[in-house]
Amino acid sequence: MEVTNRYIVTKTHVDGAPEESHFELKTASLALTVEPGSNDVVVKNLYVSIDPYQLNRMKSYSSSQSAIYFSVSITPGEGIDAYGVARVVASGNSKFEKDDLVVGLIAWGEYSVVKEGNMLSKLDPMGFPLTYHVGILGFSGLAAYGGFFEVCQPKKGEKVFVSTASGSVGNLVGQYAKLFGCYVVGCAGSKKKVELLKEKLGFDEAFNYKDETDLKSTLKRYFPDGIDIYFDNVGSEMLEAAVANMNTFGRVAVCGVISEYTDGKRAAPDMLDVVYKRITIRGFLAADHMNVYSDFISTTSDHLRTGNMQALEDITPGVENIPSAFIGLFSGDNIGKKIVKIADE
Amino acid sequence: MEVTNRYIVTKTHVDGAPEESHFELKTASLALTVEPGSNDVVVKNLYVSIDPYQLNRMKSYSSSQSAIYFSVSITPGEGIDAYGVARVVASGNSKFEKDDLVVGLIAWGEYSVVKEGNMLSKLDPMGFPLTYHVGILGFSGLAAYGGFFEVCQPKKGEKVFVSTASGSVGNLVGQYAKLFGCYVVGCAGSKKKVELLKEKLGFDEAFNYKDETDLKSTLKRYFPDGIDIYFDNVGSEMLEAAVANMNTFGRVAVCGVISEYTDGKRAAPDMLDVVYKRITIRGFLAADHMNVYSDFISTTSDHLRTGNMQALEDITPGVENIPSAFIGLFSGDNIGKKIVKIADE
Numbered sequence: 265m266e267v268t269n270r271y272i273v274t275k276t277h278v279d280g281a282p283e284e285s286h287f288e289l290k291t292a293s294l295a296l297t298v299e300p301g302s303n304d305v306v307v308k309n310l311y312v313s314i315d316p317y318q319l320n321r322m323k324s325y326s327s328s329q330s331a332i333y334f335s336v337s338i339t340p341g342e343g344i345d346a347y348g349v350a351r352v353v354a355s356g357n358s359k360f361e362k363d364d365l366v367v368g369l370i371a372w373g374e375y376s377v378v379k380e381g382n383m384l385s386k387l388d389p390m391g392f393p394l395t396y397h398v399g400i401l402g403f404s405g406l407a408a409y410g411g412f413f414e415v416c417q418p419k420k421g422e423k424v425f426v427s428t429a430s431g432s433v434g435n436l437v438g439q440y441a442k443l444f445g446c447y448v449v450g451c452a453g454s455k456k457k458v459e460l461l462k463e464k465l466g467f468d469e470a471f472n473y474k475d476e477t478d479l480k481s482t483l484k485r486y487f488p489d490g491i492d493i494y495f496d497n498v499g500s501e502m503l504e505a506a507v508a509n510m511n512t513f514g515r516v517a518v519c520g521v522i523s524e525y526t527d528g529k530r531a532a533p534d535m536l537d538v539v540y541k542r543i544t545i546r547g548f549l550a551a552d553h554m555n556v557y558s559d560f561i562s563t564t565s566d567h568l569r570t571g572n573m574q575a576l577e578d579i580t581p582g583v584e585n586i587p588s589a590f591i592g593l594f595s596g597d598n599i600g601k602k603i604v605k606i607a608d609e
Numbered sequence: 610m611e612v613t614n615r616y617i618v619t620k621t622h623v624d625g626a627p628e629e630s631h632f633e634l635k636t637a638s639l640a641l642t643v644e645p646g647s648n649d650v651v652v653k654n655l656y657v658s659i660d661p662y663q664l665n666r667m668k669s670y671s672s673s674q675s676a677i678y679f680s681v682s683i684t685p686g687e688g689i690d691a692y693g694v695a696r697v698v699a700s701g702n703s704k705f706e707k708d709d710l711v712v713g714l715i716a717w718g719e720y721s722v723v724k725e726g727n728m729l730s731k732l733d734p735m736g737f738p739l740t741y742h743v744g745i746l747g748f749s750g751l752a753a754y755g756g757f758f759e760v761c762q763p764k765k766g767e768k769v770f771v772s773t774a775s776g777s778v779g780n781l782v783g784q785y786a787k788l789f790g791c792y793v794v795g796c797a798g799s800k801k802k803v804e805l806l807k808e809k810l811g812f813d814e815a816f817n818y819k820d821e822t823d824l825k826s827t828l829k830r831y832f833p834d835g836i837d838i839y840f841d842n843v844g845s846e847m848l849e850a851a852v853a854n855m856n857t858f859g860r861v862a863v864c865g866v867i868s869e870y871t872d873g874k875r876a877a878p879d880m881l882d883v884v885y886k887r888i889t890i891r892g893f894l895a896a897d898h899m900n901v902y903s904d905f906i907s908t909t910s911d912h913l914r915t916g917n918m919q920a921l922e923d924i925t926p927g928v929e930n931i932p933s934a935f936i937g938l939f940s941g942d943n944i945g946k947k948i949v950k951i952a953d954e
């Protein structure tokens with residue numbers, strides 16, 4: 265059986281803020297079968313993850329592109345791999361059977377052909393919506409869990425600041441930190457997001473950074489006794505302001521620097537603070553923390569079942585809407601994990 | 610008995626590069642006795658340490674001034690405490706007797722009155738010159754040892770870059786790293802220093818940064834396979850260039866940022882590199898590593914006795930020359946540990 269597969273490609277490299285004109289919806293016929301002797305797995309995509317880091321892959325050049333296999337350069341005109349949940353339609357790999365639910369690196373499209381060796385595993389939904397496995401129980405969740413517990417090494421009562429706190433990772437860091445017994449302040453880019461952080465997710469405080477003119481003073485106001493942990497998703501001025509307000513032996517976990525992705529503007533923290541306050545600034549990727557994967561899944565699913573944690577999701581339907589969903593990440597359109605629903609389950 | 614004590618003070622705060630006009634040699638009569646009931650210790654200073662960090666104490670404001678007791682602000686017109694070796698002339702403290710050699714926080718002057726609770730201990734020279742206890746066996750040595758072994762966590766064969774490699778701490782980091790089995794490249798600011806690093810101290814390579822126009826390319830040339838550890842003494846452009854050349858899981862130990870002390874110019878490392886290469890940038894102070902103090906002393910004194918390590922010292926005589934010795938730190942005049950000899954032993 266053959267279908268017409270619709271999928272998203274970039275038309276050129278993207279070296280600034282992404283725009284609709286950078287993207288194209290392509291169609292190609294695809295056989296829903298596997299050649300004899302091939303180990304390919306053909307899957308029908310259900311939900312795909314929309315993440316800011318993809319922009320670094322779209323650039324003509326980014327140092328990120330040589331870092332790890334899923335961060336390699338995206339070639340204009342070719343399919344774009346992304347994390348997501350799918351259903352197997354044909355398998356040449358004995359690990360997968362037709363109709364299996366799977367999670368892993370699929371594509372921004374209706375179908376994906378997953379080669380052997382690529383990240384793909386069978387998915388047990390454990391009674392949760394499938395979208396949870398793209399976000400809170402997927403790599404966004406692992407980034408938050410590994411980044412907070414492993415990189416930040418929190419102690420109860422410490423003061424935690426989270427930027428892009430209503431984003432896919434930030435909202436979870438704040439929830440983990442609160443459940444762990446920290447004081448948590450988040451920043452976000454709208455009044456609605458700020459209210460949500462405080463009222464739905466239990467942040468102690470939150471503020472809209474767009475209302476502030478001097479971020480150092482703002483953070484001083486929210487942290488009169490200083491910041492112990494800064495979970496950084498934005499970089500640039502916010503990182504500078506956080507370092508200025510950090511306590512001795514403070515830790516900065518750098519998960520992402522979205523403000524630097526589009527314009528290359530750099531953070532310039534005061535290194536005198538770094539030395540004298542003995543601050544640690546550490547970059548990390550979720551994939552580094554597979555050692556805590558089973559803890560992450562059991563802890564998070566327990567919290568979800570008891571209602572102690574909330575999955576904050578922002579789901580758009582339709583493969584054709586992937587570009588706008590992606591573009592919206594850089595103007596703060598999403599609230600929580602951005603997911604595009606490709607097909608009914 | 611009373612003497613005329615000559616000592617150095619600042620005339621004003623110093624908010625840029627230090628100049629002779631910022632300093633003054635003051636005189637005051639001093640009783641070489643201790644009042645009954647006082648715990649003071651009066652010492653005759655022999656050697657005092659001349660360190661870049663003192664500039665941060667001289668500023669009208671620096672975030673460093675609230676970090677730790679020996680980094681507090683220096684008040685214009687008042688004596689300046691500094692690490693050094695001295696001999697007790699009178700003691701109200703039962704731990705010290707007349708003629709004891711001591712090491713600790715004394716003053717930029719001929720005599721010091723050390724209050725109880727200030728850092729001072731009896732010194733066993735262990736057969737080494739007294740100056741070694743100001744530098745290689747003092748806080749410079751501990752900064753190098755603790756910074757390299759504890760903060761950088763080196764593995765044999767790793768590639769290490771050291772800036773201000775002929776400075777008081779840098780030259781020791783390079784020597785420790787070589788003895789540990791690392792590949793070591795240092796940078797310094799003159800041909801003479803570069804030769805010394807390679808010929809006397811055993812660095813694998815060294816270069817004069819003043820001869821280079823593009824530090825990123827320079828480091829690429831010396832580290833075609835990347836840098837695993839950067840021991841940073843300068844900050845700014847060199848930190849940026851090192852981060853750009855670092856390997857995955859690279860570590861930056863920030864011991865000092867001398868290039869940022871005088872002009873406030875900031876380093877702006879590429880945070881995308883920090884994230885994707887999972888780089889750790891960590892500031893530290895020697896005082897944080899007292900836990901390895903006895904290891905440091907035994908290892909270093911063994912290396913000195915076997916001739917595996919060299920003490921690189923730059924000694925100027927005369928209390929009146931403290932300002933010029935200090936000013937010279939910021940133009941790279943010193944080669945190795947800068948010490949002013951105050952009196953014959």
